[in-house]
Amino acid sequence: MPRRFFRKFAVKRDWFHGKWYLAPFDHLLHDHNLWGIRRRTVVPAFAIGLFVSFLPLPGHALMAVLLALTLRVNIPIAAVTTFASNPVTIGPMYIFAYRLGFHLLGLEPQPFEFEMSIAWVTASFGNVWQPLILGCLLLGSALSLTGYIVLDLLWRASIADYLASKRKKRKKA
Numbered sequence: 001m002p003r004r005f006f007r008k009f010a011v012k013r014d015w016f017h018g019k020w021y022l023a024p025f026d027h028l029l030h031d032h033n034l035w036g037i038r039r040r041t042v043v044p045a046f047a048i049g050l051f052v053s054f055l056p057l058p059g060h061a062l063m064a065v066l067l068a069l070t071l072r073v074n075i076p077i078a079a080v081t082t083f084a085s086n087p088v089t090i091g092p093m094y095i096f097a098y099r100l101g102f103h104l105l106g107l108e109p110q111p112f113e114f115e116m117s118i119a120w121v122t123a124s125f126g127n128v129w130q131p132l133i134l135g136c137l138l139l140g141s142a143l144s145l146t147g148y149i150v151l152d153l154l155w156r157a158s159i160a161d162y163l164a165s166k167r168k169k170r171k172k173a
Contacts, residue, residue, distance in 0.1 A: 033072045039155045045074040047148035049081020054140030056094060056132055060085065094132065097139050101131025104138070 028034075033041050045068055052064045060082035068078035085093055102108070 028069055031072060034068065034075045036074065039152065039159075041072075041074040042077050043148055043152045043155060044071065045077035046081050046151050047144040048073065049078045050084060050147045051140040051144035052078075053082045053085040054093060054097065054136045054143065056097075056136050093139070094136070097135030098128060098132045099135070100138065101133070101135030104134060105131055107131065 048067050048071070049064050052060050052067065055063065057063070061079045064078040064082045065075055068075045
């Protein structure tokens with residue numbers, strides 16, 4: 001089931017061949033591990049994407065792609081999984097991470113008003129960055145580990161079910 005599911009959304013590596021903006025990376029993109037739909041490449045890529053989605057930095061997909069290239073796991077899965085942090089989920093994710101960080105650092109949460117401006121970032125971000133980073137790293141690690149274990153177990157169960165049905169068909173024949 002997982003392999004068939006991920007194969008529906010698979011990007012073929014031939015699509016990237018000959019693109020001018022990817023010319024410096026062309027020699028890296030021919031590795032089959034970066035595009036193959038196998039448990040050993042998809043499950044770690046899924047975990048990488050979940051971890052990167054919690055980082056409070058811009059460019060999640062790019063960071064996930066670079067990590068996937070470094071670790072030689074599935075690039076599209078790592079990039080797409082970063083969309084776990086989207087405009088709907090990013091607020092609750094970072095507020096929970098901020099509160100967790102303050103709790104773990106032994107501080108009392110300070111009320112602050114968010115404003116979408118450079119002035120707010122320069123003035124207020126200095127007060128919240130330590131608990132936010134700590135909470136994001138811990139939650140990202142926990143979600144990544146959970147996602148890795150759950151997807152790996154689902155994949156293994158799917159393989160076991162497939163093999164059992166295949167054995168059953170052989171016995172009937």
